[in-house]
Amino acid sequence: MTTIRVNGQEHDVSGVAPETPLLWVLRDTLGLTGTKYGCGISMCGACTVHIDGESAQSCITALSDVGDSEVTTIEGLSEDGSHPVQKAWKEHDVPQCGYCQVGQMMMASAMLKSNNDPSDEDIESEMWNICRCGTYPRIRAAIKTAAKEMQN
Amino acid sequence: MNEITQLSDWTEANWTWSQAVTRRDFLATSAAAGSLVLMASASEGIQKAEVVEKLGEFQPDFFVGIAPDGTVTVLVHRSEMGTGIRTALPRVVADELEADWARVKIEQAPGDKRLGDQNTDGSNSIRFFFDRMRIAGATARTMLERAAAKKWDVDASECYAENHRVKHQGSNRSLGFGQLVEEAAKLEIPAKEELTFKPRDEWKYIGKSVPLTDLDEILTGKAVYGIDARMENQLYAVVARPSVVGGVVKSFDATKTKQKPGVVDVVEIPKFEGAPVFQPLGGIAVLADSTWNAIQGRDALEIEWDLGENTSYNSEAYAEQLKKTVNKPGTVVREEGDVSGPLEHATKLIKADYYSPHLAHASMEPTCAVADVKTDASGKVTSCHVVSATQNPQAVQQAVGPAMGIDPAEVLADVTLLGSAFGRKSKPDYCVEAAILSRKMKRPVHVTWTREDDVQHDYYHTTTAMHFEASLDKDGKPDAWLQRAAYPSIGSTFNADTKEPVGFEMEMGFKDLPFQLKNLRVESGEAIAHTRIGWLRSVCHIPQNFGVSCFADELAHAAGRDPLEYLLELLGEDRHLDLKKAGLGNRGASADDYPFDIGRLKNVTRRAAEMAGWAKKQNLPKGRGVGIACARSFLGYTGHVVEVEVSKDGTVTIPNVWVSLDSGTIVSPNRVRAQLEGAANMGATQALYGEITFTDGVADQSNYDGYQMTTLADAPRNIHMDVVESDAAPSGVGETGVPSLAPALCNAIYAATGTRIRELPISKHDLSWS
Incomplete structure (x- = not known):
């Protein structure tokens, strides 16, 4: 089973092709639509998430590159907008x-x-x-x- | 009764977009609970005063409802794309109603022509609806006061609303709004003549800042835009469109596409017939279980196109043609005095050609829509629901209805938040695509435009050539002024025979030249469109105010005069421009409510200059300079001073912008400031970098790598704002801040370097110096 960790939770992403950009896994597979599409080529930053605490553009990060890393999206930046x-x-x-x-x-x-x-x-x-x-x-x-x- | 109008069908619809509450839902739930639901124009008085007189027909404009628990719900029928309108309009209602803002709930209306104009475009929302919202609030307040009077058996004149309660003057009695709802709902709706309005100095919300209604959702990623709208069981689609407008699919092979993971089907979308209007460009859609899989499927398509006659479109050659056109006599659109004598016999004749290229909207969220179309056994459409990021849900109805073979009123067009729009999202071709695909697939379909789709298939801002001539008298003042513009018209998108700019376009900073001149001639020239032309924030003001205000600066320098003083002299005496004599439509606004007030235009020009310390900035070292320009646009007034630094290698930075705005009565001061900040950035972005070019009919740019935007590093650094306090009727704001920025910037570059920018974008010019 292929899984990724997003906002502290494991998600089964077995059905997703490994080259799929993390952006679309978040949005279309996991329903985390807070992360936005803007350009698809890492020119605009709209899709920025944290991978192990560092900023990363999810539109050019393949699912297979995420591995065991911890992904944080806006939904996980804080529980209640208190960051x-x-x-x-x-x-x-x-x-x-x-x-x-x-x-x-x-x-x-x-x-x-x-x-x-x-x-x-x-x-x-x-x-x-x-x-x-x-x-x-x-x-x-x-x-x-x-x-x-x-x-x- | 048609199925689509039945509430049951609506509430049972299979969709999950949680924020949507329709007018029908709203009416049903609050009415069922015994609420007062006031349809503003259900009142005969309101119809007469606000609708019939202005629009000439019955058009309800909006609803305010009060539930027994006291919750006031305001239905917002304009789209939120960043201006704060979803907050501003309800604030006006709440103020006049004496509602407690904390107890006001805001709901977004679907498209419904009975609501009145829903085209969130042209900087019109406050102008069109300020009075209507006040009337609605005052109507509801009056009914609550009368209900209290009835309960207490006192005269209504002794009752007054205050902070969500009605109080009695003669006693300590008071009742909450919720407690009065049942009684109020039984009353006749008062005529407008019976209403009283709060005096301006008692306004609590109008003119005071408040956070955006959607701020918390935005900051936590919960806000729903068109790209986020979801319906249960939806497919994700992207479309391969012809690279040239008018192209068609000759043949295609989807074999490889259908082998791609997640691809469900491939569907051809027909090309528009006649003029493009808001119908799809046509092409091949790939439907899949995710956006990414749809994109991968599209990449694998093999399509043979017949790209049609617009393959002849090469923008470089076209620009040369436009420049020739404006150097020949054209169609006279305004003439005062006679320019020919003075121009012919001028001792000092100044001539200049100006040019500005196509632009794309490139809103951060590309166009997106999800549609659910249901059909009966014969294939006839029985219901059609579209949820989209649209500036105009009635245009969605009007475009989707005919495409589905149903009455536009039967299309349920819901509105999400818009991830900016700038005019692109008032053109719902993408909604029609979603509907066509949903009908074919018999399930909901979400269409996403990729950034490449967005930049390559836009309704582009036009490309403009202008020619100016002025003869200067012995004092250096123009005694004759001729100007001519040619550009493919927005009209061509609606009527393929359009060959010349249309009236409202010429009135955006050109025909409405505000200068006091003895002899003036304004002309337009022919230009045939070869791509879809649309409107983009401030529209034809972008090129025309650039040309006019830079040429005025040229004259000042030719006369050896200070550009500020010279500009004020050109504007002439404080007066109202004679709109009738000049043949100006004034955006449909009356000259009484919205005169073309040269005094106000001079005032903002002076105020911007004072803020900037204009006089002290006239002898800056080489590479630094300030420029000034002013504009009346969307019935509002701006003066801009821009300071630039041009480094020796030619890099332009903008350390300071000073802008003074007079847009009459202001509802949301902080949002107005935000719009001025945004307009300064947009004006600078377009002037510095903005250019879409075409080769063989295909746009050469496709993403933010080729179509450059400012970022925090090169955007105007400090934006100093002055909003004139005024009790004049509210005019536009959102677009009003754009037109005078670019010419002030180019005039500053001249002051800094001696290089006159007559063609945009600035980035094409070598500004290096030593």
Whole structure:
């Protein structure tokens, strides 16, 4: 039996071809539609999840590459939206349409885990996600707010 | 009774999209519980005041319901694509109703023409529905107050609603809204003349910020977009469409596709007939048990196409043709005075050609829809349910109905959240695809457009050439101004014979030139479309305000004048533009409610300049500069100052944008600011990078690698906003922030480098310096 671990739970994915991108396994097989499709070629970051705590683009990660790793999606980032990044996003009213924000938050939370005091340059180089609504100024501000909480 | 209109059919439908609550559900559940359900235009008075006078026919606009537990439910009939409209409209109702916002529930309406205009497009939602929402709230409040008066046996004038209760002035008595519902439901609906409205200074919600209704769902990944909509037993489909508009399948071999894992079937979709309108491009659909398996199946298709006559479309050659067209006399669309004499005998004649390319919408969520079509034994459609990310569920009904051989009103068109849209999702060709496939497969089908599909098969923003001529008098002011534009028209998508820009397009930043000129001529030129042309956030303002405002800057420099002062002088005296004389339709709005107010346009221009510290930024070192532009669009006014830094290697960064907006009365200040931020980013993205080109009829770009977007690193860094406080009628916001950004940016590049950008995108120009 082929399984993957997502948000702390084992899922049977025996029926899924191993080359299938994790994105579609999450969305269409496991019904975890919080992770979004945007480009399929790792250009936009909408599909970003954590694999063993590191950000990864699920649209170019084959199921077979996940192995025993722990996958975290937005549904598992926190139980109730209480992750510092989610709270900061709320404080700054970041989303407009909201579609890319899951990927933005997954990217930001992975960055802050390894660097809880990011400079503007850090944020600019790490946060390459596309937002067509143009929420970038608020994302920048929200990351700084979340960083402060994560420093405490 | 037709099956589709039966409630039982509706509630028993096999689908699992949990957020959907239909108008019918809503009515049934709340009415059954003895609620007051107010259909706003069921009131004769409201019909007369709000609908009949404006639209000339009976069109109910929306519903507000109050349950016995006091829960107020507001049905939102406009689509949420990031503007906050799903929050803003109910706030207006709640304010006038004196409802407690915490007890207001928001439900999304399906398409139903009785609700009034549902096309969430053209920055119209607040403008169209602000008054109607207030009337609905005031109507419900009045009925509750009258119900309380009846219960207490006092005069209704002694009763007033406050924070979800009705109180009596003469005593301490009060009753909650829920307690009054039963009595209120028995009352006649008051006429509009009987209503009173809260004075502006008593507004609690209008003009105050509140988090988005859907914020928590968005932040926890629970928000449902079109791509997430699910129906039980659904198949996942992708479609191989002709790479050229008008192409057809000659033959295809699906043998390899059908051997692919998870592939269930392969179905041909016919091409549209006549003009494209909102019908499918046609092609071969692959249906599978997952999106990925459908994509893999599509990759294995072998299709022989007849791509048709639009293979002749090469955008580079087409651009050259357009530029020739605008250098010849065209159709005069506005003329004041006579330009010919001054232009012919000018001592100083300035001429310039401007050009801007096609753009794609590239909304983060591509177009997606799921449909469930049921048929009887003869194959006749008996029910049709479409759930989609659509800006216009009535357009879904109108497009899907005929394709299914049923009355559009019988199509149940539900609306999810939209992962941005920018105009693309008001064109429901993708919904028709889903319906066609569901009918054929006899089960629900979800169609996903991949990013490649989205960028290669868009309804593209048009490509525009413009020509300008002005003669300057001894003071450096233009005594004659001629401008001409040619571009394939949006009209061509609806009528294949369209050969020239249509009226509303020319009125977006061109025919409505706001400058005070003795001699003016505005012309359009012929251009035949070879791809589907659509509208994209701010539409023809994108090229036309770019051309006009950059040319004005050219004149300022030619006259050796400060661009701000020169611009204000061009705008001339504070006055209302004579719309009739200029032949302007004013987006259907009356000149009384929405005058073309040059004073307001000058005001936002000055305010943006003051915020920016314009005077102090006139002698910046080489590589740095500021530019200014202003626009009236969607009945609102903007002034933009953009600051750029152009490095020696030619890289452009935008450290600061200052924008002043006057859109009259504001409902949601924080969302208005968000729209200005977003508009600054979108204007910058398109000006810096935006370009779709065609070779042999095929779009050369297909994803975000070739069609570049800004990211956090290169987007405008600091956006300084000023929203003018005004009690004028509310105008547009969402698109209004776009038009003056790009020309201000290009004017700043001129100030920084001396290079005049006359063709977009900026990235095509070598801006390096030493």
